Amino acid sequence: MINLQNINVSFRKGNTKSIFGKERQQVLKDVSMNVEEGDCVGIIGESGSGKSTLGCVICGLLKPDSGKVYVKKPISVVFQDYSTSVDPRFTVNDIIIESLTVRERRDGIKLNKDNEVYRLLELVGLGQEYILRYPHELSGGQLQRICIARAVALQPRIILFDEAISSLDAHTQVQVMDLLRQIKLKYSLTYVFITHDLTSVTYLCNKVLFLYNGQVVETCNIDGLRTIKNEYAKNLLNSIMDVPVK
Amino acid sequence: MWKKLFKNKTALIMLIIIFATTIVGIFAPLFASHDPYEIDVMNKFAVISLEYPLGTDNLGRCILSRMIYGIRPTLFLSLMTMIGTISIGMVMGLLAGYFRGVVDEIIMRIIDVMLSFPSQIMIFAIVALLGVDVRNVIIANVIIKWAWYARMVRTNVMKYRSKNFILFSRCIGNRESFILFRHLLPSISWEMAVLATLDIGWAILDISTFSFLGLGVQAPTPEWGAMLNEAKNVMTTNPVQMIAPGVAIVTCFVSILIS
Known part of the structure; x- marks a missing residue:
């Protein structure tokens, strides 16, 4: 590998x-x-x-x-500093969709992005209520989970x-x-x-x-x-x- | 944001002045009592009255009406200058700061050369080369000023390009256009907006200066700088003709700077 x-x-x-x-x-x-x-x-x-x-x-x-x-x-990455790992202007949805879009382009497929986002949030132990939240509205642990969800979304x-x-x-x-x-x-x-x-x-x-x-x-x-x-x-x-x- | 603004009385007053000036300029025909081009030599240097609230100039034209119509070229031309300057500066700064290496070296050397010339002298030189016209004053201003913005944008881009969200995007193979226009540009746009609003004041001053010197807006078009130029010969006999556009330029400049 x-x-x-x-x-x-x-x-x-x-x-x-x-x-x-x-x-x-x-x-x-x-x-x-x-x-x-x-x-x-x-x-x-x-x-x-x-x-x-x-x-x-x-x-x-x-x-x-x-x-x-x-x-x-594909390779994905999760950084130490979760506060700078995500664009502060992006919602949780936007953050995960960025990876999904790259995956769509790479694999030449069309994903149901909303379902994928829900599934990934569930995978990292967060509910659907987080989907429209901004990074500053999340705790460190939650934000790092979002970073992990984003990394996994790429299917690396x-x-x-x-x-x-x-x-x-x-x-x-x-x-x-x-x-x-x-x-x-x-x-x-x-x-x-x-x-x-x-x-x-x-x-x-x-x-x-x-x-x-x-x-x-x-x-x-x-x-x-x-x-x-x-x-x-x-x-x-x-x-x-x-x-x-x- | 609104709460903060309402607490800062000075900023609020200045913003109201800018907003009111812009509205008056846009709807000039509704506010102006006379045609700004209408010459009435028999009525020249008329004193302040209800019909002519600021009197008339050396050709009998209503000074207030000319002042109101003068808002249009002053604001429009300074806006055009700023849009041109920021657009070129933004693109060059983004390219230099993001791609670094040879691209950065080439753009930065051009910027160094541009910044090494005294700006006003260079604007004179460019206007002299291209010909006396307000369009050429704008072009000259843009050519001289983009380098300042490019340098600012480059510095900001360099600050953000090492942020983890940009590194993540690059790592997963996201498009450069996405990184540039969805991550970097919005990140630096707030700082650029502040810089641009400060510089609009200077652009107004520059346009007025060149019109005053006879290189920008030409008579009989009503423009504050050009009005000053026309008024300089009658400064002692009819001071209102000079004071009115002078006060307007200063007020507008200060309002933009303070707000």
Whole structure:
């Protein structure tokens, strides 16, 4: 589903003295990863490790300097900041219809959009009364559910979650994670879960990829978390888990 | 919004002035007591009376009637200038801010060149090239001013293009036209509307200035700037002829700026 080979991404340094300066900061260094159909891969790393940049490369929002990117389309995305994830001038109906319109064009079909919107709202646990509401009339959890409904409306093969539950409260996080699990099973989706929260990864993912300083330092199955070799990954796990990693 | 407006008395008064001026201008034949072109040399420099509330000018034409008819070209031409300026500025700014890269570089270099010239001098130069006509004054104004708007629009577009709802649209493969016209344009339109309303005042002033200098609206068409031009020779003997359009221009300009 996703195959990245030797991805390198760099950005021009903001504090370059000369206006013609070419000094660049390497954000991703030789990153390779493979995601199979039906996988749920968690990408973990501290702030600034290049997680979101890798997400942008997977989504096609950023072209790498070098390396090969293969991503089976269609792909959808759910972002961390739900408040900027939706157009504030759009109603819930408009937000979901945007994805449905893209799907119609892609598949060359005509959808009954009203029914689809109702069905999707029901899927994410929201009623029909939300259909004409604007984003500012919804809570964080509700808005993130709308974002999930919008992502699913596209009928994607892959959904990328970029810190999608980090900004929600603990109770809502659990609800949303349960919802994501149900949706994954229902539509046989492939998930890429970018986060710095290992608990959500252990709950949802079957594979984990540790990113440190723009490099993949460890890749393992969720069952093999306690046998990882890399020091950084070990320290990260030790700081989160109750039982120390040997 | 209305509550806020009604609380702000100054803004409300200024808006009423603008609205009333526009209505009087649109329905000028209903409000004007005389034909603005009707010359009556025997009646020149008539003093203020019931028949001529602001007296008559050096050709015996009713000053108030000319003032009322003068609203039309003043407002219409400034609106035309603003529509032209905003349209070009919006398109160029959207293209530069959204597509970035080479498109942005080319448009921004053109904008840099446009902004490096003193605007009034450039307008004179363009009017001199194209010929003395009010249409050419509008064209010159648009050519000079679009760059300001393009730069503003570009800055706003750059602010919004990295918002997640735009990134989502791009990620799912939505059309560029949808992103530009359904997401970006409405996002920046409020800020542009504020800028445009402020600039309408300047456009009025510009049109009047060029008409005063004899480069814009030509006699005998009633226009406030052109009326000032005609009145300058009789400024000392018949000051009302100059004060009336002068006060009108200032009032209109200030009302638009304050509201």
